[in-house]
Amino acid sequence: MGIDFNSSHNDDFTIKRDVMVDKFRENHDNKMSEDEIRRRSKSIFKFYIMLSYFFILFGLVFLVFGCYRTFSFFKDKHDCTVLVEGTVDSFNSHRFDSDDDSEVSYAPVFSYVYNDEKHIHIENNYSEDIDLSRGQKVSVYVDPDNPDHVYIPDYKEKYSGMVSFIIIGLALAVCPVVFAVRRAKEDTEYWIKKAEDEK
Numbered sequence: 001m002g003i004d005f006n007s008s009h010n011d012d013f014t015i016k017r018d019v020m021v022d023k024f025r026e027n028h029d030n031k032m033s034e035d036e037i038r039r040r041s042k043s044i045f046k047f048y049i050m051l052s053y054f055f056i057l058f059g060l061v062f063l064v065f066g067c068y069r070t071f072s073f074f075k076d077k078h079d080c081t082v083l084v085e086g087t088v089d090s091f092n093s094h095r096f097d098s099d100d101d102s103e104v105s106y107a108p109v110f111s112y113v114y115n116d117e118k119h120i121h122i123e124n125n126y127s128e129d130i131d132l133s134r135g136q137k138v139s140v141y142v143d144p145d146n147p148d149h150v151y152i153p154d155y156k157e158k159y160s161g162m163v164s165f166i167i168i169g170l171a172l173a174v175c176p177v178v179f180a181v182r183r184a185k186e187d188t189e190y191w192i193k194k195a196e197d198e199k
Helices: 007-051 053-079 160-198
Strands: 082-094 107-115 116-120 137-143 146-151
Touching: 007 053, 053 137, 053 146, 082 116, 082 146, 107 137, 107 146, 116 146, 146 160
Parallel strands: none
Antiparallel strands: 082 107, 082 137, 107 116, 137 146
């Protein structure tokens, strides 16, 4: 009966090979498990974004409107450079719904003289509370290239809220995205930890 002197060496090699194969399979299984978890988290992220779509869209509307009012404010200040005296002639009133108990909003009508010619400026920005009175004298800055284009710093209601619109718009547009990213990250960490605990 022959003796195989290499049997011990072969057994050691077989054991090492099996350990390496098992390690490879374990790593492969873990990688596949993490990949599945990350795919699941991406789906959750998309789900939350879809749920928040209305808020994001509404926030973008606020943001664009706030940026437009800010741009309009600086453009008016830049273009209107000639100072003249103006007067609050009257107020246009408007009720935005048919409810008799609803508040009435007002928009002022200004008059001013530029180059010996009288101009009337009718505002279309309505507000419930206006810090102006009929007959009040106001500073009117006129655009020399277009005398009908004016900037009236005393009429603060026209430019009020532009920063608030931008802040609200950013909050509505960005917060849902941050929330979705955070929930997806938390979900990924939770399932990865759970998979590790079940090993």
